[in-house]
Amino acid sequence: MAKQVFTASQVLTAAQQNSLQSNDYNQTVSTKTASYTLVAADAGTRVVMNAAGATTITVNTSLFSAGDTLVLQNIGAGTCTVTAGTATVSSAGPLAIPQYGSGTLYFTSTGVSIYFPSAVTASAGAMTLITGADFSAQTSVAFANSTFTSTYDYYLVMLDAAGDAADTNLSLQVRDNGGTKSTAAYFGGGIGQLANNTQSTFGVNGATSFALMQTTSATGRNRCGWTIFVSSPASTTKATIWNGTATANPQTGASIGGWHFGGEYGVEEAHTGLVFTFSAASSGLYRVYGLANS
Amino acid sequence: MKIQIGDEVRNMTAAEKANHDAVVAEQDELTQRMLDDAAAAASGRAKFAALGLTDDEIKALLGV
Numbered sequence: 442m443a444k445q446v447f448t449a450s451q452v453l454t455a456a457q458q459n460s461l462q463s464n465d466y467n468q469t470v471s472t473k474t475a476s477y478t479l480v481a482a483d484a485g486t487r488v489v490m491n492a493a494g495a496t497t498i499t500v501n502t503s504l505f506s507a508g509d510t511l512v513l514q515n516i517g518a519g520t521c522t523v524t525a526g527t528a529t530v531s532s533a534g535p536l537a538i539p540q541y542g543s544g545t546l547y548f549t550s551t552g553v554s555i556y557f558p559s560a561v562t563a564s565a566g567a568m569t570l571i572t573g574a575d576f577s578a579q580t581s582v583a584f585a586n587s588t589f590t591s592t593y594d595y596y597l598v599m600l601d602a603a604g605d606a607a608d609t610n611l612s613l614q615v616r617d618n619g620g621t622k623s624t625a626a627y628f629g630g631g632i633g634q635l636a637n638n639t640q641s642t643f644g645v646n647g648a649t650s651f652a653l654m655q656t657t658s659a660t661g662r663n664r665c666g667w668t669i670f671v672s673s674p675a676s677t678t679k680a681t682i683w684n685g686t687a688t689a690n691p692q693t694g695a696s697i698g699g700w701h702f703g704g705e706y707g708v709e710e711a712h713t714g715l716v717f718t719f720s721a722a723s724s725g726l727y728r729v730y731g732l733a734n735s
Numbered sequence: 736m737k738i739q740i741g742d743e744v745r746n747m748t749a750a751e752k753a754n755h756d757a758v759v760a761e762q763d764e765l766t767q768r769m770l771d772d773a774a775a776a777a778s779g780r781a782k783f784a785a786l787g788l789t790d791d792e793i794k795a796l797l798g799v
Contacts, residue, residue, distance in 0.1 A: 576739045581755055585741030610762035614754075623754050643769055650758040652765045716738075718758040 468512070473498075478526065479511070480504060487512040490521040490538070501526040502552035513556075514543040523556050532556040568597065573728035578605055580722055584714030584729060586618045589674035593731035598669040598685075598715065602725030609721040612650040613704075615674065615681050615712040622706060627651045629704020636698050650718065651704045653687065665689035674712040680705045681712050 445461065447453065463469075469486040477488065478499040488511060490496050496519055505528075515521040515538040523536040523544070529552065530536065536556060538544060544558040571593075576582045589596060602611070615622045629651060630644030645651060653667065669685035684703035706712070717727070736755065738747045747755065783793045 572741065574739065574742050579739045579744070580736060581738040581747065581751070583738060583740040610759070610766060612758045612762055614758070621751065621754050623757065641769060641773070643765060645765070648761055649754075650761055652758075652762050718755055718762075720759045720762055 474517075483511055484509040485511065487514060490515045490517055492517040492519045492521070494519040496521045497524040498522070499524045499526040500528045500530050500546065500554055502528040504528075505548040505551055505554070507548055507550045509548045511546045512543060513538060513546055515540055528552045528554055530554050530556050532558065534558040567731075567733045569593075569731045571596075571729045571731050573726065575726040577724045578722045579724070580719050581716060582719075582727065583616055583621070583716035584727070586713060588714040588729055589671070589712055591675045593733065594673055594676075595732040596671040596674065597730040597732055598667070598671060599728045599730075600667040600669070600717065600725065601665070601727075602667075602717075602719070602723050603665055604719065605722045605724055607721050609719045609723050610652060611720075611723075612652045612718045613669075613683070614650045614716050614718065615706045616714045616716045617711065618713050621716050622708070622710075622712065623649045624706075624708055625649050626707040627704060628707055629702065631700055631702030633698050633700040641698075645704070651683075651706075653689075653700075653702060669715075671715070674714075676709075677711045678709055680707050680709055682706075 445457065464485060470489055471483070471486060472489045472491055473496075474490075474492050476492075476496045476499070477490070478501060479488070481504040484505055488498065490498065490513075496517070498513055498521060500523065513521075513523060518540055520540075521538045523530055523532075523538065523546065528548075530546075531553075532555065534544075534556075535558060538558070542558070544556055546554055546556050548554045572585050572588050574582075574585070614627070625647045627645055627648045627650055630642065631653070633641045635641060643652065665688060667685055667687040667689070669683050671681065671683045673679040674681045682703070682705040685701070687700040687702070688698075689700060736747045736752055737744055738751055738755075780793055783796070784790075788796070
């Protein structure tokens, strides 16, 4: 039941009282199947859009009062966009509501509102920090569970690491929340250009891990960086693949150089993260960013 | 032996320890293979040099 205006001497019925109360515990919902312009009676209710194509919810002035709050929700396949009509709508996030997304529209005055999105899809071109951690004196470092999800198709992984006391080799494996995937299904290779003007290569063909290259120890050149792009890790129908570049010592232990590598885990199953294995205790940090597929 | 998952650090399970040891063994094997390749290349280069070829001539000959 929409908000009521009671007048002097009016009889408040039990039905009205119950209906008003019920909105606190079981919100009044009005479902729209086409673009819609909010009306005063929508204050305090939940407006649900359900349309296959793109729609809008228009916000006009002189309908709501300061403090009025609505929930806007989209259950249709078409994106619903909160649109400023004659009122202003400010938001720190996107105004587009994806399917099964929602948000709160709050009025600070009759003509000024703020939209607080509670669920959004990745916007085009977005790069979002998903997770990261610093680590110290570890021989094995894994991403937090469920780092890779279906939200993004591509992930950018930054890794800075160095052996604590000695040069150390580094390997990559994919992971799901049950643990590390160690089937002999890692394929790929790399090529490096070393500072002493020689080249080095490596390849793995059905190995149980993907060896990247050697880091230097903190007692030497103490910072080695990897940039790794991971594609389709959450897909159950595509192999997880990665490619990347690094500035690090190659496995031959020769001088610092640039390195390019690519590989895949050839089992078509979903993966939730990576695990790095160091041959000796290492310290550093990693960061994982999600990249929208558009 | 410990593993860090996100911010949590704990002791490896037996399976994780076995995986870690296998990975390190694989790293060592790959490193050795690359060292052997590098040694063979250096040896070949030395033999060419002994024939009087310059560095540039060796590179041109090998197409590198």
